[in-house]
Amino acid sequence: MTDIAKAAGCSQATVSFVLNNTPGIKLSAQTRQRVAEAARALGYRLPAPTRVMPRRSPVTMLDGVIGFMVDQLATSPEAVVAIEGARQASWNAGNVVLVAQTMNDPVMEPRAMEALKAQHISGLIYMTIFTREIVAPEFLHALDMPVVLLNCYTADYAFPAVVPSEIAGGQSATQHLIDHGHRRIATITGEPWMQAAQDRLEGYRRALATADIPFDADLVIEGDWSASAGYAATVRLLQLEQQPTAIFCQNDRTAIGCYEALKEAGLHIPEDISVVGYDDEEIARHLFPPLTTLILPHQAMGQWAIEQLETPAHQAGGRHPITKLECPLVERGSVAAVKGDR
Known part of the structure; x- marks a missing residue:
């Protein structure tokens, strides 16, 4: 839009x-x-004219109200995007989505669950902002309704779960730079304890290995997802005796700081150095040049969660494999062929 x-x-x-x-x-x-x-x-297909839809499909397991629990709602846009995906997928069937923020509080989270149950929800989506393995609270196992985990999963695979395909995303971002002739590719990571940072770095390393490009630890700078960390990391990279020709910033906010450091150094993007981000936040479209980045598929994850709740087979129990959704690459203006290959 x-x-x-x-x-x-x-x-x-x-x-x-x-x-x-x-x-x-x-x-x-x-x-x-x-x-x-x-x-x-722009190549978009317009929606069909609005028509009256049945309140719900005959095979749906849902009945009017869906609960959506998330640990943090206001710190980043991912939760809102996932909720919107769930809303879009559920409204045609006449279902309402009720949202509760819990902050993972051991006292308030069960109370929030009781409040949702009082609204007669017929299914629950349980989301965490940071992708990670969780120990499911006891009340999830005790619910007599379908439960889907969004952006998290359990070691016993007790619930259907969906997460972004972060390793493939890191590999895709790096491969895009390799395809443009870059071989000295740096990356600025997120906080190393976070699974997203670990997986995106693993994808980066896989792309290098596939292209027979030796891994260089000097080209990997630890960040914390912030613009200030992106700026500081880029300054360090530019101090290397052999500077990188491209930088994979592992989120768009890091890329903002990277842009500033490159421009202060008198370098032009992408003529002198290429940059790729991750997340496809709104700001990515308005940087100069617009940032090539990857989409975090939280909207698609919200839609997937609703589809799982509506599947009758969901209640069969047993182990549920983790579903990983692709992080599509969005090509904009921040990547060009390495100098000498044009």
């Missing part, structure tokens, strides 16, 4: 109203046509 809004010369809210045929919104026919034409020009 952001891309369509830019092309159509209107706000993202206007695009949303047009594409969703929102009732009660007075928009001119010209505005609606301009948005539709911009969407088609």
